[in-house]
Amino acid sequence: MARIGLLGGSFNPAHRGHRHISLQAMHALGLDEVWWLVSPGNPLKEGAADMAPFHVRFASAERMGRGTRIHVTDFEAREGTRFTIDTVRRLKHLFPQHRFIWLLGSDTLPNFHKWRDWRGLAREVPIAVIRRPGYDSPARATRALGWLRRFVHPSSQARHWTEWSAPAILFLRLPPDPTSATAIRAQDPSWYRRFPSARDSSRSARRAPVRQETP
Numbered sequence: 001m002a003r004i005g006l007l008g009g010s011f012n013p014a015h016r017g018h019r020h021i022s023l024q025a026m027h028a029l030g031l032d033e034v035w036w037l038v039s040p041g042n043p044l045k046e047g048a049a050d051m052a053p054f055h056v057r058f059a060s061a062e063r064m065g066r067g068t069r070i071h072v073t074d075f076e077a078r079e080g081t082r083f084t085i086d087t088v089r090r091l092k093h094l095f096p097q098h099r100f101i102w103l104l105g106s107d108t109l110p111n112f113h114k115w116r117d118w119r120g121l122a123r124e125v126p127i128a129v130i131r132r133p134g135y136d137s138p139a140r141a142t143r144a145l146g147w148l149r150r151f152v153h154p155s156s157q158a159r160h161w162t163e164w165s166a167p168a169i170l171f172l173r174l175p176p177d178p179t180s181a182t183a184i185r186a187q188d189p190s191w192y193r194r195f196p197s198a199r200d201s202s203r204s205a206r207r208a209p210v211r212q213e214t215p
Contacts, residue, residue, distance in 0.1 A: 001097060001098065001099055001162075002032045002033065002097070002098045002099070003029070003030060003031050003032050003098075003099050003101075003162060004031065004032065004033055004034070004035055004098050004099065004100050004101070005022070005025055005026065005029060005031045005033070005034040005035070005100075005101050005102075005103050005128070006034075006035055006037060006088070006091070006100055006101065006102050006103060006125075007021075007022055007034055007035070007036050007037065007103045008036075008037040008039060008076075008084055008087070008102075009036075009037075009038070009039060010038075010039050010051065010057060011036065011038050011039075011057045011058075011060060011061045012050070012051055012052055012057050013052065013056075013057060013060035013061075013064075014036070014057070014060040014061035014063070014064040014065070015060075015064065016064070018036070018061075018064060019064050019065065019068070019070065020175075021103070021105065021130045021174065022034040022036070022065075022068075022070050022103070023068060023070075024130075024172075024174040024175065025103055025128060025130060025172060025174065026069065028128075028155075028158050028159075028172050028174060029101060029128060029158050029159060029161060029172075030158075030159040031069075031101075032069070033069045033070070033071055034069065034070050034071070034103070035070075035071050035072075035073055035075075036061050036065060036070060036071070036072045036073065037073060037075055037076055037087060038054070038057055038058045038061050038072060038073070038074060038076070038077075039076055040054050040074075040076055040077040041054075041082070054074075054077065058072065058074060075087065075090075075091070083115070083116040083117075084102075084115060084116070084121055085115070085116055085117045085118075085120050085121045085124070086116075088100065088102070088121060088124050088125055089124060092124065092125075099162045100125045101125055101126045101127070101128055101161055102121070102125050102126070102127045102128070103128050103130060104127055104128065104129050104130065105129075105130050105132045106129050106130065106131050106132045106171075107132040109129055109142050109144065109145065110142045112142065112144040113142070113143040113144040118144060119147065119167075122148060122151070122166060122167040122169070123166050123167055124166060125166055126161050126164055126166055126167075126168040126169065126170075127148075127167075127168070127169045127170075128158070128161070128169075128170055128171075128172055129169065129170070129171045129172065130172050130174060131171070131172065131173055131174055131176055132176065148167065148169050151167040151168050151169050152169050152170065152171070153168055153169065153170045154170070155170050155171060155172055155173060157170070158170055158172065
């Protein structure tokens with residue numbers, strides 16, 4: 001059995017904050033790997049004018065995860081899963097030998113109730129909420145947490161998450177990293193030009209394995 005953390009997102013672009021929280025969560029939760037699920041299109045960000053093409057976002061994630069036990073995958077694009085609930089169910093079906101935990105930034109928790117069948121998702125896998133600077137109070141006051149609060153586990157038991165039955169949620173107070181994709185795009189609107197051509201990156205995306213790791 002492999003213990004796998006799942007981090008989904010647009011990765012527009014992937015940055016050191018993604019890497020930092022993944023490696024910290026890997027240690028805190030005793031994970032074997034973290035899988036970055038690069039979304040072909042986030043339903044909550046449809047129409048965003050500054051969304052880079054998928055192949056560029058994928059390439060940025062590959063570069064940022066290099067040299068670690070972070071594995072970048074185009075699973076959602078290949079499987080055609082548009083919502084996280086469908087992605088997780090598909091992963092569990094294909095890899096019943098693995099145990100999965102969803103990694104959720106505290107900056108995302110305020111909108112978690114907008115995700116497709118978010119309660120169903122919570123019943124599928126445990127959730128680890130990772131601290132993001134400035135979002136501690138908003139995360140604790142979210143609509144979703146009103147329902148999830150009864151399933152909170154102490155962070156001191158983080159390495160025992162495979163023994164829990166979902167729904168199960170814990171809050172990891174990890175050393176924060178203030179890096180923000182929004183700030184990166186604001187400071188460098190042409191960031192995507194530094195990555196490989198569409199042809200090269202698309203070939204890389206097809207090679208990316210999901211080992212037998214948004215709404």
